[in-house]
Structure formats: structure tokens, C-alpha cells
Amino acid sequence: MNTVLAIARKDLTIEWRTRTLLARVVPFALLVLVLFAVALDSEPLILRAAAGLVWLAMLFATMLLVQRSFDLETADSALDALLGFVSSSSKVFFGKALSLFVQLFSLAVVLVCAAVVLYGARVEGGGVVLLVTVLLTATVGLALVGTLYGVVVANMNGRDSLLPLLALPVLAPLLIGATRATEAAFGSDTIDVSNGWAWAALLAVYAVVFGSAGAAAFAPLAQGDS
Numbered sequence: 001m002n003t004v005l006a007i008a009r010k011d012l013t014i015e016w017r018t019r020t021l022l023a024r025v026v027p028f029a030l031l032v033l034v035l036f037a038v039a040l041d042s043e044p045l046i047l048r049a050a051a052g053l054v055w056l057a058m059l060f061a062t063m064l065l066v067q068r069s070f071d072l073e074t075a076d077s078a079l080d081a082l083l084g085f086v087s088s089s090s091k092v093f094f095g096k097a098l099s100l101f102v103q104l105f106s107l108a109v110v111l112v113c114a115a116v117v118l119y120g121a122r123v124e125g126g127g128v129v130l131l132v133t134v135l136l137t138a139t140v141g142l143a144l145v146g147t148l149y150g151v152v153v154a155n156m157n158g159r160d161s162l163l164p165l166l167a168l169p170v171l172a173p174l175l176i177g178a179t180r181a182t183e184a185a186f187g188s189d190t191i192d193v194s195n196g197w198a199w200a201a202l203l204a205v206y207a208v209v210f211g212s213a214g215a216a217a218f219a220p221l222a223q224g225d226s
Contacts, residue, residue: 003086007095011069012102020068021103028064029057029107030114037118048190050119051182054111055175058142061107062171063164065100066146070154089219093147097214101143108135121186126193130200131185137203138178144207145170148214151221177202 015021036053040046086092112131115121123131149167156162177199184196 003091004095004098007086007092008098008102011096011099015099015103021065021107025061025064025103026107026110029061029111032057032060033111033114033118043120046119047121047186048183048188050115050121051186051188052179053119054108054115054182055138055178057111058104058108058139058178059168059171059175062100062104062142062146063167065103066150067160067163069096069100070150089222090215092222093151093214093218094211096150097140097143097147097211100146101139104139104142105135108139115186123185124187127185127187127196130181130193130196133200134178134181134185134196134203137200137207138174138181141174141203141207141210142171144210144214145174148210148217148221151218154222174203174206177206 033053036049037046040049112121112123112135116123145167149163149170152166153162180191181196181199181203184191184193184199
């Protein structure tokens with residue numbers, strides 16, 4: 001656990017110094033929400049689309065953060081050195097995923113607040129607990145899949161375009177589940193809170209599956225790229 005936290009701390013320290021999240025990703029994600037608010041220009045339509053737009057912006061942000069993280073790791077073969085230093089490659093996987101989770105969860109909170117301001121979304125009663133649960137489970141899933149596919153394309157030519165091409169089909173179930181559960185938390189007429197919890201449970205299962213797969217496959221994938 002200490003190794004996982006140390007790797008996560010390293011990545012978060014680099015992020016704090018470079019300000020990639022604050023200077024690039026957050027403004028970009030907020031711009032996505034603002035542009036769609038202007039383009040849709042219909043209050044009922046905006047309210048219904050609010051949850052989907054939040055997770056669409058999260059998807060774009062995940063791709064940017066993953067690419068940035070692995071660009072730094074592959075620049076001087078730092079990932080190879082890190083894998084050789086730790087006793088288990090799964091610790092590297094979970095450390096990098098933890099760092100990505102912290103960044104994505106912080107961004108998700110900002111985007112939900114923006115959706116409340118821009119779109120008039122409301123979260124009341126049981127929807128608050130559901131929303132927090134969805135943000136946690138969905139961002140864990142995004143972080144795990146992003147880390148796993150980040151190492152897949154780390155040393156490939158054209159990795160900036162390969163990452164979304166490979167990850168999007170795998171992330172589709174997560175994005176659908178997160179969107180539906182967030183709609184329920186926002187009090188949508190198309191889905192109630194009880195159904196939202198069913199989608200949240202699916203997100204938890206998704207995270208467990210890709211956490212296990214990533215822990216087992218991270219080392220072979222990283223060694224195959226080196």
C-alpha cells in the first residue's frame with residue numbers, strides 16, 4: 001500500500017507542478033459544457049442532456065490526462081525503471097490509477113457544479129447519495145481503464161489517436177451507466193432513483209472487473225511495449 005501511495009503521490013506532485021488539470025483540462029471540459037448549452041438552446045432538452053454532457057466532458061478529460069501521464073513516463077524510460085524497482089507491477093498500476101482517480105474525481109465535482117449552474121440541474125434527497133456513489137464508481141472505472149489502455153499505447157506511434165480508438169468501445173458501458181445513474185440523481189422524469197442504483201451497481205462491477213484485469217495484465221503490456 002505504501003508503494004501505491006508513493007507512486008500516486010509522485011504523479012500528483014508532477015501534476016501540481018505542471019498544472020495540466022487546472023490550466024488545460026478543466027477549462028476545456030467547462031468549455032464543452034458551455035458550448036453545448038449555447039448550441040442546444042432549449043431548457044427541457046438541456047436538462048435531459050445534462051448528465052450525458054457531464055460524462056462526455058469527463059471522457060475527453062480522461063483521454064487528455066492519460067496521454068499526459070504516459071508521455072511523461074515513456075520520455076526517459078521511466079516506466080521501465082519504475083517496474084524494475086517495485087516488487088509487484090500491480091502496485092504501479094494501482095498507484096497510477098489512484099493518481100488519475102483523484103484528478104478525475106476533482107474534475108467531476110467541478111463539472112456537476114457547472115451543470116447545476118449552466119443547465120439548472122437539481123440534486124435533492126436520495127439523489128445526493130446516489131450522485132456521490134456514481135461519481136466515485138464511475139471515476140474509478142475511468143481511471144482503471146485509462147491506466148490500462150494508456151500502457152497499451154504508451155510506445156506506439158500515433159498513440160494520441162490510438163488511445164481513444166481502443167478505449168472508447170470499452171468505456172461505452174461505463175458512460176451509459178454513469179449517464180443513466182446521474183440522470184436519476186438529477187431527478188429526471190425518465191428514470192427514478194431506484195433504477196439509478198441499479199446502474200451504480202453495474203459501475204461498481206465494471207470497476208472490479210477492470211481493476212482485476214489491469215493488475216494482471218499491466219506488467220506484460222508494459223514489457224511488451226518496451
